[in-house]
Amino acid sequence: MKRAFCYDWHSSHKFQLMQKIDLHSHSTISDGSYTPSELVSYAAGQGVTVMALTDHDDTGGLEEARQAAEVHGIRLINGVEISVSWKGRTIHIVGLNVDPAYPPMAAGLEAIRAGRLIRAEAMSVELEKVGIPGSLDGARQYAKERIISRTHFARFLVANGHAKDVKAVFKHFLVKGKPGYVSHNWAGMNEAIGWIRESGGIAVLAHPGRYDIGKTTLHALFADFKAAGGEAVEVVSGSHTPDQYKQFAEFARQYDLLASSGSDYHGPTHNYFDMGRLPPLPEVCKPVWERFGIE
Ligand SMILES: [Zn+2]
Numbered sequence: 406m407k408r409a410f411c412y413d414w415h416s417s418h419k420f421q422l423m424q425k426i427d428l429h430s431h432s433t434i435s436d437g438s439y440t441p442s443e444l445v446s447y448a449a450g451q452g453v454t455v456m457a458l459t460d461h462d463d464t465g466g467l468e469e470a471r472q473a474a475e476v477h478g479i480r481l482i483n484g485v486e487i488s489v490s491w492k493g494r495t496i497h498i499v500g501l502n503v504d505p506a507y508p509p510m511a512a513g514l515e516a517i518r519a520g521r522l523i524r525a526e527a528m529s530v531e532l533e534k535v536g537i538p539g540s541l542d543g544a545r546q547y548a549k550e551r552i553i554s555r556t557h558f559a560r561f562l563v564a565n566g567h568a569k570d571v572k573a574v575f576k577h578f579l580v581k582g583k584p585g586y587v588s589h590n591w592a593g594m595n596e597a598i599g600w601i602r603e604s605g606g607i608a609v610l611a612h613p614g615r616y617d618i619g620k621t622t623l624h625a626l627f628a629d630f631k632a633a634g635g636e637a638v639e640v641v642s643g644s645h646t647p648d649q650y651k652q653f654a655e656f657a658r659q660y661d662l663l664a665s666s667g668s669d670y671h672g673p674t675h676n677y678f679d680m681g682r683l684p685p686l687p688e689v690c691k692p693v694w695e696r697f698g699i700e
Pocket residue numbers: 486497611612
């Protein structure tokens with residue numbers, strides 16, 4: 406197997422240890438800007454040796470990504486990022502090494518996509534109320550495949566001068582208490598983790614540092630995730646600060662979870678980490694990829 410790490414001269418002109426395994430990324434199948442094959446080619450160019458494509462609620466890009474991964478000689482892990490509702494919040498669960506053909510998961514994801522469309526219609530009504538008409542059609546211009554997401558609405562809002570970038574949109578719009586927010590019931594946590602496990606995959610709690618919840622609720626989330634059969638957590642994530650790497654390495658130890666690492670890359674215009682540029686997992690962590698025979 407190829408080395409998980411390599412030394413890189415990038416930007417600082419100092420040797421830096423870089424993670425070459427990236428288990429969280431998005432293509433145009435959901436809200437990324439590269440097609441699955443462009444994304445794999447980009448990852449290969451960044452020196453990534455093992456990657457997971459984890460589109461939101463859709464596994465439709467995996468076959469194209471698999472073919473591209475063969476061409477570029479990198480290992481592709483079949484992935485998906487499932488939106489779940491937990492105590493009135495939306496939580497993301499990444500499934501790694503899933504079988505996209507597993508019928509209950511395929512049907513469940515299809516139901517989530519249908520729900521997304523209903524939510525999008527409601528979001529557009531809410532935005533109209535604050536004087537922003539036409540957002541559903543606007544968002545659709547950015548949605549290339551079956552998924553319509555808040556990111557597509559965010560791109561429309563940026564393009565029309567309502568916010569300076571996508572990150573700013575998620576401060577001033579589309580989130581709880583702000584214009585355009587619509588509460589929505591996704592899959593249940595037990596249900597989504599069940600689909601992942603029964604299809605042969607491992608359920609990973611995605612970017613726990615991003616949910617903006619207090620310590621007590623965070624512990625409740627980890628406890629429920631673990632009880633539902635979740636086996637890993639993203640410790641190093643493009644959404645986490647270095648302090649959060651340490652914090653979630655400790656959570657992983659406490660809840661006996663494996664650790665994952667992923668950029669959550671969406672394309673060059675997003676404020677996420679670039680692929681192949683994340684630091685290694687803290688030493689105390691047990692890497693989730695050992696379960697896939699990768700060292
Ligand atoms: Zn996510």
